[in-house]
Structures are given as C-alpha cells and as structure tokens.
Amino acid sequence: xxxxxxxxxxxxxxxxxxxxxxxxxxxxxxxxxxxxxxxxxxxxxxxxxxxxxxxxxxxxxxxxxxxxxxxxxxxxxxxxxxxxxxxxxxxxxxxxxxxxxxxxxxxxxxxxxxxxxxxxxxxxxxxxxxxxxxxxxxxxxxxxxxxxxxxxxxxxxxxxxxxxxxxxxxxxxxxxxxxxxxxxxxxxxxxxxxxxxxxxxxxxxxxxxxxxxxxxxxxxxxxxxxxxxxxxxxxxxxxxxxxxxxxxxxxxxxxxxxxxxxxxxxxxxxxxxxxxxxxxxxxxxxxxxxxxxxxxxxxxxxxxxxxxxxxxxxxxxxxxxxxxxxxxxxxxxxxxxxxxxxxxxxxxxxxxxxxxxxxxxxxxxxxxxxxxxxxxxxxxxxxxxxxxxxxxxxxxxxxxxxxxxxxxx
Numbered sequence: 486x487x488x489x490x491x492x493x494x495x496x497x498x499x500x501x502x503x504x505x506x507x508x509x510x511x512x513x514x515x516x517x518x519x520x521x522x523x524x525x526x527x528x529x530x531x532x533x534x535x536x537x538x539x540x541x542x543x544x545x546x547x548x549x550x551x552x553x554x555x556x557x558x559x560x561x562x563x564x565x566x567x568x569x570x571x572x573x574x575x576x577x578x579x580x581x582x583x584x585x586x587x588x589x590x591x592x593x594x595x596x597x598x599x600x601x602x603x604x605x606x607x608x609x610x611x612x613x614x615x616x617x618x619x620x621x622x623x624x625x626x627x628x629x630x631x632x633x634x635x636x637x638x639x640x641x642x643x644x645x646x647x648x649x650x651x652x653x654x655x656x657x658x659x660x661x662x663x664x665x666x667x668x669x670x671x672x673x674x675x676x677x678x679x680x681x682x683x684x685x686x687x688x689x690x691x692x693x694x695x696x697x698x699x700x701x702x703x704x705x706x707x708x709x710x711x712x713x714x715x716x717x718x719x720x721x722x723x724x725x726x727x728x729x730x731x732x733x734x735x736x737x738x739x740x741x742x743x744x745x746x747x748x749x750x751x752x753x754x755x756x757x758x759x760x761x762x763x764x765x766x767x768x769x770x771x772x773x774x775x776x777x778x779x780x781x782x783x784x785x786x787x788x789x790x791x792x793x794x795x796x797x798x799x800x801x802x803x804x805x806x807x808x809x810x811x812x813x814x815x816x817x818x819x820x821x822x823x824x825x826x827x828x829x830x831x832x833x834x835x836x837x838x839x840x841x842x843x844x845x846x847x848x849x850x851x852x853x854x855x856x857x858x859x860x861x862x863x864x865x866x867x868x869x870x871x872x873x874x875x876x877x878x879x880x881x882x883x884x885x886x887x888x889x890x891x892x893x894x
Contacts, residue, residue, distance in 0.1 A: 494544040557605065762848055775840075
C-alpha cells in the first residue's frame with residue numbers, strides 16, 4: 486500500500502500516560518521508535534520536544550473521552566498536524582493488543598491515508614462550546630429539580646399539576662411559598678393564582694387539600710433555593726455567551742429565521758460548528774456530522790436503511806428540540822413535512838427528517854448569506870396536485886364512495 490505521509494507519530498492516550506510510536510523513513514525501510522510519557526503538563530512538553538526533535542509532521546490520537554484534550558492542546562502549536570480520529574474507524578483486527586501496538590497501528594493507518602481527522606474547532610470556539618454545553622447541563626438540572634418538586638407535591642397529596650399546566654410558574658411558586666410558610670387553607674392558597682389561573686380557583690382549592698408536612702416544607706425550600714441558584718447561573722452564562730458571540734450576530738439573526746429556531750439553538754449551532762461552513766464541503770456532510778443523516782448499507786446490489794448515524798450529540802439534541810418546535814408552527818413547510826412523515830414513519834423519524842432539513846437550510850444560509858425562504862404549508866399539494874387528488878380520491882373510495890374528479894376551469 487502506498488505511503489502518504491513519512492514522519493508520523495501514533496499516540497495511544499490514557500488518563501495518566503500517553504504511549505508514542507514514531508514511524509520514520511529509513512531509506513526503503515521504515516524505522517519505528519517508541520516511548521511513554523506522562524500526561525501531566527511537563528510530560529506533554531517533553532513529548533512535544535521529542536516529536537519536534539524527530540521532525541514529526543503528523544501526530545494521530547484516538548478520541549478517548551476527555552483524556553485526549555490536554556495532549557491535543559499541548560501539541561497543536563508544536564506539531565504541524567495533530568489529528569483526532571474516531572476510535573471506531575481505527576479498530577484493530579482481533580489479536581494481541583498492547584498500548585505499544587495500538588500506537589504503532591495508529592501511526593500505520595495515518596501514514597497510509599486509511600483514516601481522516603475529526604473536526605476540532607479553534608480555541609475561541611472551544612471556549613464557547615464549554616460555556617454552551619455547561620449551560621445545557623444547568624438547564625437540564627433545572628428541569629430535573631422541577632420534576633422533583635412535582636414528585637414532592639404528589640407525595641403530599643397536592644395535585645397542582647392536575648389543574649395547572651406547569652409545576653413551576655408565578656402562580657404555583659406563590660402557592661408553594663405559602664405552603665412552606667405554614668398556610669394550609671386551600672381557599673387562601675387558591676386566591677394566590679394570577680392572570681389566567683384565576684378562573685381555576687375552585688379547582689385549585691380542591692387540588693391544594695393534602696398532607697403537606699414540615700418535612701415537605703424543608704425539601705421544597707431546598708429545591709426552590711436550588712432553582713434560584715441555577716437561574717442565576719444560567720443568566721450569567723447567557724451574558725458571557727452573548728458577549729463572545731457578538732462577531733456572529735449576523736449569522737445568529739439569519740439562523741433565527743428558521744421556524745422553530747430560537748437564539749439558544751442558533752448559539753449552540755455556532756458553538757458546535759464554529760460558524761464556518763467551509764469546514765463542511767457539502768450540506769450532507771454537515772448533516773452526517775450532526776447525526777441527522779441516514780446511514781447507508783449496500784450489499785449484492787441491494788440497499789437497506791440503517792437509521793441515522795451517530796454524530797455530535799450536543800448539536801443533535803438542539804436540532805431535535807428545534808424540529809419538534811418547528812412541527813408546531815402554523816402554515817410552514819417544516820410543519821407539513823413533519824405531519825406527512827409522522828403519519829407513515831412515526832414522530833421520532835419525522836423529527837430527525839425535519840432536523841435534517843433545518844441543517845441543510847442552515848448550511849446554505851451561512852454559505853450564501855441568504856435569508857430563510859418559506860415554502861409554505863401547502864408545498865406538497867402545490868408540488869403535485871394530481872397526486873394529492875389521487876390520494877384523496879382513494880380515501881373516499883375506501884369509505885365506499887364513487888368519486889369522479891373533474892378539473893375546475
């Protein structure tokens with residue numbers, strides 16, 4: 486097999502150590518050198534010096550949890566090319582396995598062009614990713630705390646969610662605070678309802694009759710205080726993220742034009758992709774990287790579906806949430822696409838298909854600078870009115886009607 490690169494280093498990265506194997510040309514032969522280093526900062530600096538002394542042009546490592554990060558960041562300014570590769574793509578054939586043989590195999594596949602590097606964004610985008618990802622964990626934690634609060638109320642026989650649409654709102658927060666303070670009169674508690682909740686005072690009075698005890702008050706107090714701290718954290722992160730995204734304000738405004746997309750979705754998209762669509766040569770490659778593209782399997786001339794491929798889970802979650810929000814919009818192409826596919830393939834596959842359409846739109850918008858162009862909720866009807874007529878005719882005939890369709894003048 487033809488050798489593509491000459492001076493390559495394979496790095497088998499672990500938590501405490503990194504095993505390096507150099508693959509260097511020696512006339513018609515190939516010389517290998519192997520050493521082990523610590524993953525402490527001093528050890529990585531020593532590794533970088535060793536690679537530089539041997540004029541290594543490409544260093545390759547697997548994406549192993551978070552352990553690759555200190556090694557990658559420590560070498561990216563020393564080695565000409567530092568590659569992070571998918572561990573699944575460099576899986577060895579069964580046989581003897583050691584750290585040294587793994588490092589040698591990484592160097593071998595990279596030298597012969599048998600693997601390609603993953604996308605690792607520049608430092609400013611990596612910092613932005615850290616902020617948006619942590620914000621998402623805080624938002625998830627807030628949702629979990631609200632669920633714990635509802636569970637606590639159910640334990641106390643307080644059936645707020647049987648009347649109110651949400652466990653935590655201005656009205657329910659006032660009622661729970663009053664319960665913690667010792668108020669037990671359901672009429673007084675129900676009178677704390679605000680705005681659209683006030684017409685439900687009678688049902689609320691029935692729902693607020695329970696066994697809310699002192700231990701419930703202690704736990705509820707802790708949950709509410711925790712929610713306040715989480716809200717402060719999220720607000721602080723929002724401010725920091727907004728400051729760092731000022732150079733991308735135009736791109737965010739474009740992306741917010743997609744139905745179902747809010748500012749948070751646009752911020753996550755920029756943080757995960759870097760906002761530079763030149764990294765992804767085609768919209769299909771971006772969709773596959775985000776995990777919103779179907780896999781392919783062909784054998785003996787036959788193809789079968791394999792479901793969506795695995796991709797960036799942070800971007801994937803944001804896209805699925807946006808797809809479900811877009812499915813609830815009125816008079817939009819995305820909503821029509823969701824309904825059309827959900828009827829045949831189910832809601833989950835429909836959401837993935839809508840998310841794929843969103844990613845493709847985002848790629849074209851950021852590549853060309855054009856705004857989102859709405860196709861309309863009647864797109865499928867306008868695209869092929871004869872097919873729509875045949876479908877409706879078949880539905881009526883299945884109900885026992887005889888249909889004669891005559892085109893209007």
